[in-house]
Amino acid sequence: MAIYLLRRLGLAVITLFLLSVIIFFAGQVLPGDPARAILGPLSAESAVRALDHQLGVDRPLLTQYTSWITGVLHGNLGESYQNQSAVAPLLRAALVNSAKLGAFALVVIIPLGILGGVIAALYAGRPIDRVITLTGSSAAALPEFVTGIIVIVILSVQLKLLPFPPQIQPGASVSSQLRSLISPVIPLVFVLFGYIARMARAGTIEALESDYVRTATLKGLTRVVVIYRHVLRNSLLPTIAVIATQTGYLIGGLVVVERLFNYQGIGNLIYHAATAKDFPMLEASVLTIGVVYMVATIGADVLTTVLNPRQRTEAAR
Amino acid sequence: MPAGIAASDAGPRELPAWRLLLRRPAFDVGAVILLFWIACAIFGTAIAPHDPLAQQLLGTNQPPSAAHWFGTDPLGRDVLSRVIVGAQSILIVAPLATVVGTVLGTALGLVLGYRGGVVDLVASRIVEAVLALPAILIIFMFVVALGVSTITQILVIGFIFTPLIARTVRSAVQVESQLEYLAAASLVGDRSIRIMFVEILPNVMPAVLVEFTVRLGYAIFAVATLAFLGFGPQLSTPNWGTDINANYGLLTAGYWWATLFPALAIASLIIAINLVADAIEQVLAG
Numbered sequence: 338m339a340i341y342l343l344r345r346l347g348l349a350v351i352t353l354f355l356l357s358v359i360i361f362f363a364g365q366v367l368p369g370d371p372a373r374a375i376l377g378p379l380s381a382e383s384a385v386r387a388l389d390h391q392l393g394v395d396r397p398l399l400t401q402y403t404s405w406i407t408g409v410l411h412g413n414l415g416e417s418y419q420n421q422s423a424v425a426p427l428l429r430a431a432l433v434n435s436a437k438l439g440a441f442a443l444v445v446i447i448p449l450g451i452l453g454g455v456i457a458a459l460y461a462g463r464p465i466d467r468v469i470t471l472t473g474s475s476a477a478a479l480p481e482f483v484t485g486i487i488v489i490v491i492l493s494v495q496l497k498l499l500p501f502p503p504q505i506q507p508g509a510s511v512s513s514q515l516r517s518l519i520s521p522v523i524p525l526v527f528v529l530f531g532y533i534a535r536m537a538r539a540g541t542i543e544a545l546e547s548d549y550v551r552t553a554t555l556k557g558l559t560r561v562v563v564i565y566r567h568v569l570r571n572s573l574l575p576t577i578a579v580i581a582t583q584t585g586y587l588i589g590g591l592v593v594v595e596r597l598f599n600y601q602g603i604g605n606l607i608y609h610a611a612t613a614k615d616f617p618m619l620e621a622s623v624l625t626i627g628v629v630y631m632v633a634t635i636g637a638d639v640l641t642t643v644l645n646p647r648q649r650t651e652a653a654r
Numbered sequence: 655m656p657a658g659i660a661a662s663d664a665g666p667r668e669l670p671a672w673r674l675l676l677r678r679p680a681f682d683v684g685a686v687i688l689l690f691w692i693a694c695a696i697f698g699t700a701i702a703p704h705d706p707l708a709q710q711l712l713g714t715n716q717p718p719s720a721a722h723w724f725g726t727d728p729l730g731r732d733v734l735s736r737v738i739v740g741a742q743s744i745l746i747v748a749p750l751a752t753v754v755g756t757v758l759g760t761a762l763g764l765v766l767g768y769r770g771g772v773v774d775l776v777a778s779r780i781v782e783a784v785l786a787l788p789a790i791l792i793i794f795m796f797v798v799a800l801g802v803s804t805i806t807q808i809l810v811i812g813f814i815f816t817p818l819i820a821r822t823v824r825s826a827v828q829v830e831s832q833l834e835y836l837a838a839a840s841l842v843g844d845r846s847i848r849i850m851f852v853e854i855l856p857n858v859m860p861a862v863l864v865e866f867t868v869r870l871g872y873a874i875f876a877v878a879t880l881a882f883l884g885f886g887p888q889l890s891t892p893n894w895g896t897d898i899n900a901n902y903g904l905l906t907a908g909y910w911w912a913t914l915f916p917a918l919a920i921a922s923l924i925i926a927i928n929l930v931a932d933a934i935e936q937v938l939a940g
């Protein structure tokens with residue numbers, strides 16, 4: 338188990354390093370001159386040069402990368418060109434906001450997805466199964482801004498139930514914060530429902546066909562007890578794993594949803610950093626997303642291993 | 655063409671695959687919607703009731719009426735006409751991007767699956783590093799970096815799809831590699847490039863076809879999302895995502911039609927492709 342975990346961590350570090358290189362050099366490809374972007378098109382060429390020098394973007398790329406990655410490893414994420422202030426506090430605030438949105442989405446989606454998948458499995462092949470499966474895969478294929486707009490038009494414009502754009506006042510009560518999060522969460526729920534339901538369905542069907550379930554049924558346990566005690570426990574393992582891998586989709590969705598609802602999270606931060614050519618901000622926030630994704634996948638692996646004794650021994654080998 | 659490929663796979667006594675497809679109501683619904691949008695893309699300006707570009711500054715933000723079924727936008731342009739003609743740009747960019755990704759991904763998958771070894775190992779690592787980021791985010795960053803030309807969009811989306819499709823094809827090829835006809839082919843002395851493309855490729859075509867239809871849906875997703883973020887294909891025709899981006903700020907004022915109808919158009923197109931893809935997958939799986 339420990340060896341397995343170490344190997345996973347090692348691979349994650351290599352992947353993150355690759356990612357940091359890719360992000361850094363992709364960031365350099367972005368057209369435009371940072372100092373020019375800050376000073377505006379009318380400023381003097383000499384001033385632009387001076388600021389470029391001050392920012393350090395006139396050094397060789399390799400030097401820039403080494404000094405950037407050294408800073409990151411020491412917890413210094415650099416300064417945002419756009420805001421002329423340290424990246425870290427801005428990033429932290431955005432991350433907290435996104436985490437609230439993401440957590441709310443997961444709290445809604447996990448029980449809903451599992452419930453949908455289990456129902457589909459219990460009625461496998463019947464119309465209700467086809468409806469849940471097709472609804473799930475279609476909803477997952479819809480861009481978040483499309484579902485978001487349908488939600489806004491119905492709930493905010495027509496029924497006037499929820500505010501658009503959602504206003505979150507600093508220090509607002511938890512219930513009013515949750516209320517403003519309802520509309521942005523719905524598109525995220527749409528995107529993730531299908532995947533989680535599909536996994537839960539597959540796991541449940543596999544469990545239903547197993548010998549131990551047949552034994553349990555034959556010894557006279559009621560269907561409810563069999564499903565609760567024997568089927569669910571075994572079918573939910575793969576679902577846990579898939580939920581973590583979907584974090585990536587969740588974050589991808591955040592960029593769009595936060596933009597649509599003008600919500601100040603990491604997605605909005607990345608959007609503004611990319612369009613304003615704010616490299617330090619862009620690099621730091623994209624790398625953060627990579628780290629979050631890695632942590633989520635490894636966390637899911639550990640959880641699956643802890644919950645499933647068979648995989649525990651396989652992993653130890 | 656899809657039906658032809660699948661048909662060669664079906665046993666002698668089974669119905670041809672296209673008949674099996676047509677028997678599925680989900681496929682029929684999807685195909686009808688899809689054909690409707692393809693017709694709009696081809697005949698756009700001929701079907702549209704108004705000129706989608708004609709501004710009418712005295713009739714801006716008009717709600718849906720008999721003259722303008724979907725209302726007018728902030729420049730007084732007819733929303734219905736813009737929705738009809740808007741099918742064009744998305745139905746050019748998304749399929750081309752998917753074709754690029756499918757061709758490259760299939761070739762890469764064939765090589766990785768048939769050859770295996772070090773190349774396979776290294777390629778898998780790189781794919782994993784790329785997959786640590788949401789695809790839409792990578793596509794967005796590249797399009798921002800490289801500029802928003804139509805060709806750039808097609809290539810970027812195609813390249814991002816390549817490793818994803820290669821992964822699916824690779825596992826299909828690995829299954830085939832166990833089969834005896836390949837051993838026979840190499841005994842006869844066929845060169846590996848011939849074995850890959852003449853012997854294996856036809857047998858993994860069903861997997862490639864399913865992958866193509868699924869990815870096509872995601873390409874539409876990506877193209878529409880890029881347009882919504884302000885990086886639409888630079889064509890002179892109207893674009894659903896770009897129109898939504900331009901008009902969604904007006905939702906607070908209660909002008910919902912210029913935003914909702916293009917959104918519903920995107921939704922119907924994606925759902926149609928999804929229904930078709932699902933039916934093809936079900937039929938091929940038997």
